[in-house]
Amino acid sequence: MSTPSLRIRGLRKAFPRVLAVDGVDLEVARGEVFGLLGPNGAGKTTTLEIIEGLTAADSGTIEILGLTWEIHGQEIRSRIGVQLQSTSLFNKITPREALDLYGSYYPKRRSTAELLALVQLEEKADAYHITLSGGQQQRLALALALVNDPELVFLDEPTTGLDPQARRSLWDVVRRMKGEGRTVVLTTHYMDEAEALCDRLAIMDRGQVIATGTPASLISDLAMPSVVELTFEGMAPDSSAFAARLGQAVEPRADLWEIRTPDPKALLPRLLEAAEVGDVPFQQVHIRRATLEDVFLQRTGRSLRE
Amino acid sequence: MMLWRQFVMEWRLYSRDRVAMFWTMAFPVLLLLGFGTMFRDGGGPRLSLVRVLPQSPSPSDAALGKALVDLQLNVQTLSKAEAESRWSRGETAAQLEPAGAGYRLRLNSYLMAQAGATAGLVNQAYLMAQARLSGAPEPQRIPIQMESPGHKRSASYVTFLLPGLLGLNLVSMGLFSVGMVNVSYREKGKFRRLAVTPLPKWIFLLGQVLHRLTVTVVQAGILLLVGRLAFGIQNQGSFLDLLLIMTLGTGCFMAFGFALSGFAETSEGYAALSNLVFFPLMMLSGVYFTLDAAPAWLQHTVALLPLAPFIRALRAVFNDGASLAGHVLGLAIVGAWALAAFLLAVRRFRWA
Numbered sequence: 063m064s065t066p067s068l069r070i071r072g073l074r075k076a077f078p079r080v081l082a083v084d085g086v087d088l089e090v091a092r093g094e095v096f097g098l099l100g101p102n103g104a105g106k107t108t109t110l111e112i113i114e115g116l117t118a119a120d121s122g123t124i125e126i127l128g129l130t131w132e133i134h135g136q137e138i139r140s141r142i143g144v145q146l147q148s149t150s151l152f153n154k155i156t157p158r159e160a161l162d163l164y165g166s167y168y169p170k171r172r173s174t175a176e177l178l179a180l181v182q183l184e185e186k187a188d189a190y191h192i193t194l195s196g197g198q199q200q201r202l203a204l205a206l207a208l209v210n211d212p213e214l215v216f217l218d219e220p221t222t223g224l225d226p227q228a229r230r231s232l233w234d235v236v237r238r239m240k241g242e243g244r245t246v247v248l249t250t251h252y253m254d255e256a257e258a259l260c261d262r263l264a265i266m267d268r269g270q271v272i273a274t275g276t277p278a279s280l281i282s283d284l285a286m287p288s289v290v291e292l293t294f295e296g297m298a299p300d301s302s303a304f305a306a307r308l309g310q311a312v313e314p315r316a317d318l319w320e321i322r323t324p325d326p327k328a329l330l331p332r333l334l335e336a337a338e339v340g341d342v343p344f345q346q347v348h349i350r351r352a353t354l355e356d357v358f359l360q361r362t363g364r365s366l367r368e
Numbered sequence: 369m370m371l372w373r374q375f376v377m378e379w380r381l382y383s384r385d386r387v388a389m390f391w392t393m394a395f396p397v398l399l400l401l402g403f404g405t406m407f408r409d410g411g412g413p414r415l416s417l418v419r420v421l422p423q424s425p426s427p428s429d430a431a432l433g434k435a436l437v438d439l440q441l442n443v444q445t446l447s448k449a450e451a452e453s454r455w456s457r458g459e460t461a462a463q464l465e466p467a468g469a470g471y472r473l474r475l476n477s478y479l480m481a482q483a484g485a486t487a488g489l490v491n492q493a494y495l496m497a498q499a500r501l502s503g504a505p506e507p508q509r510i511p512i513q514m515e516s517p518g519h520k521r522s523a524s525y526v527t528f529l530l531p532g533l534l535g536l537n538l539v540s541m542g543l544f545s546v547g548m549v550n551v552s553y554r555e556k557g558k559f560r561r562l563a564v565t566p567l568p569k570w571i572f573l574l575g576q577v578l579h580r581l582t583v584t585v586v587q588a589g590i591l592l593l594v595g596r597l598a599f600g601i602q603n604q605g606s607f608l609d610l611l612l613i614m615t616l617g618t619g620c621f622m623a624f625g626f627a628l629s630g631f632a633e634t635s636e637g638y639a640a641l642s643n644l645v646f647f648p649l650m651m652l653s654g655v656y657f658t659l660d661a662a663p664a665w666l667q668h669t670v671a672l673l674p675l676a677p678f679i680r681a682l683r684a685v686f687n688d689g690a691s692l693a694g695h696v697l698g699l700a701i702v703g704a705w706a707l708a709a710f711l712l713a714v715r716r717f718r719w720a
Contacts, residue, residue, distance in 0.1 A: 114564050116563055139564060150556055150557045151558070154381055167565040
């Protein structure tokens, strides 16, 4: 295989009050959609902004398309596409003008009409930026990231704050990017997004990468890839007596208990028996495959949504 | 090409902000109309004198009165009480009142220029009145002639004011508006998206400077037109020279603004910083008073600041129709500042 799109070693960045990135190593292959998944404050955006050349790292090496910032700054800029977490454009610029203008900065560019069609902004092409909805602004930001026909695209929380329909249509655009052979690196704190879009993921927490792999392998690599849920009507009762009887950890959620297991078939009879004996007033039993949320939970002891 | 696009886009976005555009264009015009109306009468404000008469005026009081009027003084005769209250309000520059058998002239120490000139005329009038009363020949007077530094007899105060307004407006636009807009846009993250493109900083900055430069030229054009229509003030020199000076000056102070904006983190910080630069520049540039009495080292330093040579050249061309030949050194100083400020601006500029 040719050189990877992105290779990062030992990236570190401390801000006055917080160690934002604490020794991150990443490698992204060409043509891959790669996700950085983690809760807010995990260091995803800082990592991305260092890669994009917006923030200087304290230490570490970055290779983008085989190039480095120190030597090939301008070439990197002209070959990557970037969507920032919030793209603040001038209030009274229109999508058409913005695409024309930004396109003019690059040696190679895609036509404005084609980009407007790609993100379905033809009807708003001549409206002032300030009058666009959140989803439309986000789509314009995406189109701007593609204006130079980039080989490598960075998307920072591309769907945060969007309604479900707008998220789906953005996902379609990302899939099309992959179809066109671009490499995409995106950050998200939505596990469904990571699962739906990404070929491979790095899960980040507190400035470190705690796991890397495909969504499926991250889940199947778990010691306990299945979850049994007992749901209750209203709040779940105290679970400590039941856990003692079952001889297994029980994690109470708002209205359910979660019991993780490598082998749900073996657990189920014991579980039902313990519930019978303890007179546990549960409503239903569900068995489900673990999710990326569970991966995060099992590795950090905390929930992704906290 | 990139520069041209950047420039055109700046203008397009600017022209959409109607309110800001209106005030940028209208403010100096309003200032000119205001001052122009105040000082409309001929050669600047006339010298005026407050006079308090004794209970029963003598023939010599009457003779002095006539002589004062003959010397073109604007005499206002008031009762003692009225005159005192006017004096206390600080509105009187010079007051002539009876003292013993003769007179006393009180001069307002805060208004020395006017008071001093008035005092000279009053003393002349006194000698004239004495001579007339005694039938002696009137004392010879050295003839006085009002004239602008550029030898134009007709130049009035409004004429003097107009180039000053142009210059001041341009300095404040450079230091306050341009720099402030730059800092606040950076604060709001409006430049971050540009930072990840290959657009060079210097093209972005130069585009902004050129945009502002043309705004100023348009603005100056409007101001000159209003000055001409409302007050009949004409540019005495060549328009090309005027354009050259304005361009150089605008470029210089815009670059100042951009350079300063690289040193401030927030708009509040910028407000403080720009005032810190603006006031010394203003005070030391001989716009309000001359620095004849200042120590030599200060005068030498001040001679290197850009504002004074800029205003001087502007006035010389506009008011006196001078050629640029005598201002090459001054304009070179302005140009050197412009270049240095621009280089500093590019160096200090941060997208975010």
